[in-house]
Amino acid sequence: MIRITKIFTFETAHVLYNYDGKCKNMHGHSYKLFVAVKGNPINDLDHPKNGMVVDFGDIKKIVKSEILNVWDHAVMLNGTSPHKKLGEDLENQGHKVIYCDYQPTCENMLYDIANKIKKQLPETVSLAYLKLHETENSYGEWFAEDQD
């Protein structure tokens, strides 16, 4: 069993509703996302993906369509909070708004990312690990073995 990892970056703004610090203000991050999947490399000379757990390009397609294309250069707001109204005002002025049903911390974003990626992975591989950097010095991690 081998793990392979691909790294992505995206720029997203967010606001932490009711937070007791500076991140209650709208601000942005250059998020850095590490996606690791595990499986057995294909061992078949006739297979175009011989030697691969999964093509890195296939991971890229999934993460682009599920995460990057949706979240990059968007404002992420807690749609279950009064920030819903803030989002509607921004949308009316042409801004890209993502309403999540959670507080948009890196912890909750990791759960969301994990669920979105897992749904799209081929049956031969599974999600092993995620790391999401909010800043160079602050990040959260998701490990498959830690989940219920």
Ligand SMILES: Nc1nc2c(c(=O)[nH]1)N=C([C@H](O)[C@H](O)COP(=O)(O)OP(=O)(O)OP(=O)(O)O)CN2
């Ligand atoms: N457990 C969490 N704590 C905080 C989160 C989070 O997602 N999970 N998020 C924030 C803010 O959104 C933002 O990320 C600020 O974090 P912080 O590391 O405090 O920011 P700094 O600018 O001080 O970062 P440096 O890398 O140290 O410059 C707050 N807390």
Ligand SMILES: [Zn+2]
């Ligand atoms: Zn932040």
